[in-house]
Amino acid sequence: MKDYTPVIGLEIHVELKTKSGMFCQCANGLHEAVPNSQVCPVCLGLPGALPVPNKQAIEWTIKVGKALNCTINKHTKFDRKHYSYPDLAKGYQISQYDEPIAVSGYLEFGPNHGTYKNEAKRFCIHRVHLEEDTGKLIHKNNDTLIDFNRSGVPLVEIVTEPDFSSSSDVKMFLEELHAIIRYLDVSEADLEKGTMRMEPNISVKVKGVEGLPNYKVEVKNINSFNFVKRAIDFEVKRHMELLESGETPLQETRGWNSEKGITYSQRTKEGAHDYRYFPEPDIPPFNFTDSYIDAITKTIPELPKTKMERYIKAMGIRETDAYILTRDKSLSEYFETVLSAIKKENKEVGIEQKIVSVITNKRIPTTLSTKDFVKKFLENMRPIDTDTGLLDTSIKAVLARNEKAVTEYKNGKITVIMFLVGQVMKEMKGKADASAVRKALELQLE
Amino acid sequence: MLLGKTITEIKDLIKTKKMSKEEVFSYFVKRIEKHNPLINAYLTVLKKSENTNIDGLLSGIPLAVKDNFCTKGVRTTASAKVLDNFIPPYESTVTSRLKKAGYSLLGKTNMDAWAHGSSTETSDYGATKNPWDISRSPGGSSGGTAAAVSAYLAPAGIGSETAGSIRQPASWSGVVGLKPTYGRVPRYGVIAMGSSLDCPGPLTLSVEDAAIILQSIAGNDKFDATSASVPTEDYVSKMKEKKTYTIGIAQEYFEGLDEDIKKSLGESIKIFEKMGFKTKKISLLSPQYSISVYTIIQRAEVMSNLARYDGIRYGNPRTFFGSEAKRRGMLGTYTLSYGYYDAFFKKAQKVRTLIINDFKRAFKEVDFIIGTPTPITALKLGEFEKYPFFGELMDKFNEPGAMAGIPGISLPTGLDRNGLPMSIHLMANYFRESDLLNASYQFEQETDFMGVIKKGILNLK
Numbered sequence: 001m002k003d004y005t006p007v008i009g010l011e012i013h014v015e016l017k018t019k020s021g022m023f024c025q026c027a028n029g030l031h032e033a034v035p036n037s038q039v040c041p042v043c044l045g046l047p048g049a050l051p052v053p054n055k056q057a058i059e060w061t062i063k064v065g066k067a068l069n070c071t072i073n074k075h076t077k078f079d080r081k082h083y084s085y086p087d088l089a090k091g092y093q094i095s096q097y098d099e100p101i102a103v104s105g106y107l108e109f110g111p112n113h114g115t116y117k118n119e120a121k122r123f124c125i126h127r128v129h130l131e132e133d134t135g136k137l138i139h140k141n142n143d144t145l146i147d148f149n150r151s152g153v154p155l156v157e158i159v160t161e162p163d164f165s166s167s168s169d170v171k172m173f174l175e176e177l178h179a180i181i182r183y184l185d186v187s188e189a190d191l192e193k194g195t196m197r198m199e200p201n202i203s204v205k206v207k208g209v210e211g212l213p214n215y216k217v218e219v220k221n222i223n224s225f226n227f228v229k230r231a232i233d234f235e236v237k238r239h240m241e242l243l244e245s246g247e248t249p250l251q252e253t254r255g256w257n258s259e260k261g262i263t264y265s266q267r268t269k270e271g272a273h274d275y276r277y278f279p280e281p282d283i284p285p286f287n288f289t290d291s292y293i294d295a296i297t298k299t300i301p302e303l304p305k306t307k308m309e310r311y312i313k314a315m316g317i318r319e320t321d322a323y324i325l326t327r328d329k330s331l332s333e334y335f336e337t338v339l340s341a342i343k344k345e346n347k348e349v350g351i352e353q354k355i356v357s358v359i360t361n362k363r364i365p366t367t368l369s370t371k372d373f374v375k376k377f378l379e380n381m382r383p384i385d386t387d388t389g390l391l392d393t394s395i396k397a398v399l400a401r402n403e404k405a406v407t408e409y410k411n412g413k414i415t416v417i418m419f420l421v422g423q424v425m426k427e428m429k430g431k432a433d434a435s436a437v438r439k440a441l442e443l444q445l446e
Numbered sequence: 447m448l449l450g451k452t453i454t455e456i457k458d459l460i461k462t463k464k465m466s467k468e469e470v471f472s473y474f475v476k477r478i479e480k481h482n483p484l485i486n487a488y489l490t491v492l493k494k495s496e497n498t499n500i501d502g503l504l505s506g507i508p509l510a511v512k513d514n515f516c517t518k519g520v521r522t523t524a525s526a527k528v529l530d531n532f533i534p535p536y537e538s539t540v541t542s543r544l545k546k547a548g549y550s551l552l553g554k555t556n557m558d559a560w561a562h563g564s565s566t567e568t569s570d571y572g573a574t575k576n577p578w579d580i581s582r583s584p585g586g587s588s589g590g591t592a593a594a595v596s597a598y599l600a601p602a603g604i605g606s607e608t609a610g611s612i613r614q615p616a617s618w619s620g621v622v623g624l625k626p627t628y629g630r631v632p633r634y635g636v637i638a639m640g641s642s643l644d645c646p647g648p649l650t651l652s653v654e655d656a657a658i659i660l661q662s663i664a665g666n667d668k669f670d671a672t673s674a675s676v677p678t679e680d681y682v683s684k685m686k687e688k689k690t691y692t693i694g695i696a697q698e699y700f701e702g703l704d705e706d707i708k709k710s711l712g713e714s715i716k717i718f719e720k721m722g723f724k725t726k727k728i729s730l731l732s733p734q735y736s737i738s739v740y741t742i743i744q745r746a747e748v749m750s751n752l753a754r755y756d757g758i759r760y761g762n763p764r765t766f767f768g769s770e771a772k773r774r775g776m777l778g779t780y781t782l783s784y785g786y787y788d789a790f791f792k793k794a795q796k797v798r799t800l801i802i803n804d805f806k807r808a809f810k811e812v813d814f815i816i817g818t819p820t821p822i823t824a825l826k827l828g829e830f831e832k833y834p835f836f837g838e839l840m841d842k843f844n845e846p847g848a849m850a851g852i853p854g855i856s857l858p859t860g861l862d863r864n865g866l867p868m869s870i871h872l873m874a875n876y877f878r879e880s881d882l883l884n885a886s887y888q889f890e891q892e893t894d895f896m897g898v899i900k901k902g903i904l905n906l907k
Binding site: 041044045048050053084089090091092146274276277278281284 | 536634672749755759779
């Protein structure tokens with residue numbers, strides 16, 4: 001078999017949780033209500049109805065773009081994308097064509113990002129644009145019914161460059177993106193409910209060959225990160241086998257069957273669709289000022305990666321714990337709340353890691369109120385007797401192994417002490433009082 | 447006692463209790479019953495007035511409304527059988543504002559199907575006849591409203607323009623037709639034809655009536671993102687201030703005119719001069735350019751706007767589309783197709799910008815540009831079939847202004863050798879409706895051409 005390499009790009013759709021629709025006043029987020037009960041002339045595309053863009057949705061898309069390190073297009077507009085499908089009320093979707101809200105972004109990963117052990121990597125984002133969601137087809141017996149409740153829900157589309165060559169990279173990227181969206185608080189990003197939808201575009205080429213393969217397969221209907229990984233693995237294997245036998249895989253859209261763990265053909269794409277895009281005449285174009293974009297950028301909270309790095313560097317929390325803790329914004333907020341309360345009572349060095357361990361090992365459930373958590377935590381804390389003899393030998397051993405850290409400390413980088421405390425604690429298998437360790441270390445290093 | 451009375455006059459009759467609102471309404475219903483079978487101005491007629499208690503600018507005034515304005519609970523077809531049984535569940539902004547002003551809807555008027563045409567002959571419900579000569583067209587696409595007003599089957603009415611669809615039928619039917627600035631009057635609830643051009647406006651028996659209706663329907667609308675936030679003015683009172691203006695005369699707008707119309711236009715210019723207005727020779731881009739630019743942009747928008755009538759949601763399937771709609775849809779599809787966009791649509795947009803700049807330059811020198819809304823008077827029904835781009839040619843003097851989005855008004859100036867109404871056309875800068883109406887009102891006072899025209903209405907006694 002030749003040496004093949006996968007070429008994967010991603011399209012991600014995220015439904016924004018704005019109060020009202022993308023272009024109408026309908027309440028948003030109720031599309032599980034009675035079919036066609038959350039509709040109006042605009043989202044039904046009735047004759048004469050006109051779209052009025054939702055400012056919140058535009059601002060949130062700018063926010064998403066900024067969080068993904070994109071450049072915001074100061075001049076942007078909506079376009080009409082024409083295709084005929086029963087769930088598309090107007091015969092066109094209001095989307096963005098050549099002037100999307102955000103372009104040219106990236107997400108970067110360090111070598112120890114969660115379960116990711118590879119070298120540091122950057123995955124580029126091609127564009128982020130805003131559009132309206134379509135209705136939903138419901139197939140019942142021999143009938144097809146249309147529910148327009150979802151029609152006109154604001155939908156952000158994120159398109160990456162074909163930068164991925166492994167399914168685990170894709171999984172890591174999607175998990176990070178999901179965390180970011182949740183941190184930004186702009187979408188429920190619920191994979192089960194379809195408020196975040198992921199479509200990998202997959203092809204395979206012989207390693208070393210320049211350019212992109214002349215085909216790609218898009219896989220739809222995947223509702224978990226693991227399934228994305230498995231669908232990609234399935235496809236890559238399928239493509240390799242086809243290529244090896246001298247065939248080129250068909251350019252098509254495939255569905256994912258999670259029970260069987262296979263993909264299946266849905267429809268073949270005969271070349272590029274001609275969507276007959278043109279600027280949406282019902283919505284004047286936008287010109288954003290720098291101060292407008294800056295004001296929106298300022299509303300972006302500390303994002304998971306930055307937070308994780310802060311936990312590791314400034315608090316001495318273990319990488320894996322820091323990763324787990326920052327996956328969910330509310331969990332990290334919980335942690336920070338209990339931390340500041342505990343610190344008032346207990347000034348012990350390394351208390352951060354202690355709290356994190358208690359959280360990640362679920363020794364105290366985070367379903368408790370932060371106040372109760374703190375109470376319980378402090379009750380459980382009892383000073384640990386430190387074997388001074390063992391402490392002395394351990395410190396010597398650690399200092400001998402970490403000359404660089406010692407030098408750094410002596411050059412004034414005193415935060416390194418946290419690292420050394422951690423090493424000593426490890427050496428003593430945790431049977432030491434961290435503040436006692438710190439004091440002893442400080443004495444040694446003077 | 448009511449025949450030929452303007453909105454202003456009817457308001458006075460109601461105010462002085464010489465007639466009740468109900469009497470006024472039933473007068474028109476009876477007149478419609480008598481004459482509509484011949485004229486075919488209305489597709490749907492309301493038998494009962496619903497809106498009699500509101501004290502507003504149009505209190506008790508019955509109006510004819512073009513059938514492309516959605517009227518809640520009242521069938522709205524845009525004269526297209528695809529929408530044969532479409533009863534809108536919502537009201538257009540224009541008609542809801544008219545309701546707030548106290549009007550009562552008399553009925554929905556015939557038009558070219560989807561507003562595709564300049565004669566009402568593409569209507570799926572048969573052409574409307576010109577009250578001046580029933581063998582002729584009233585013009586279009588707002589031909590039903592124009593004929594209704596001209597035959598006094600309504601004291602005034604609402605039409606809509608994409609390029610010429612108010613001004614041309616107003617001219618051929620001998621009434622006043624005002625096309626406001628794009629965005630001055632909201633489009634919400636108007637079945638879209640060319641979205642970047644569509645513009646609702648009044649067709650009336652007097653300039654003052656046009657001002658009254660404009661005042662009732664103009665202004666920003668939160669349901670229309672293209673509606674302007676520029677404040678409206680008190681058009682009625684501003685209209686009566688004595689002002690003098692400079693009128694621009696561009697040779698490009700005098701080419702290819704019928705002899706009688708050319709003569710009448712020359713006389714009208716002299717009248718303006720006599721009134722103390724200045725005239726100035728200017729030069730503008732030939733209206734010829736607008737024909738192709740307009741055709742490309744409008745066809746693209748038409749293709750897109752008709753895409754929703756896919757046979758799934760509305761009464762009739764796509765086989766009910768008439769040939770004009772199909773032709774337009776195909777041309778629009780072609781010009782937007784991959785590889786053709788730059789050559790057609792994009793280029794047309796660039797030329798559109800040149801047209802806009804051309805007008806902006808001209809309006810630095812003059813207040814208005816004068817011309818005529820059409821090069822000829824009303825044509826015989828059936829003539830149109832000979833010309834596939836008939837509307838575009840007939841409306842060539844309206845298209846540049848429509849492309850730019852500036853306002854224009856069609857004002858009657860008398861009858862030609864065949865006894866058919868003729869008009870002049872004044873164009874003004876963006877949002878200068880108040881000046882446009884002011885000059886028009888003065889012209890009307892000076893000439894009483896409308897008085898002459900109104901006598902035609904008596905033909906239909």
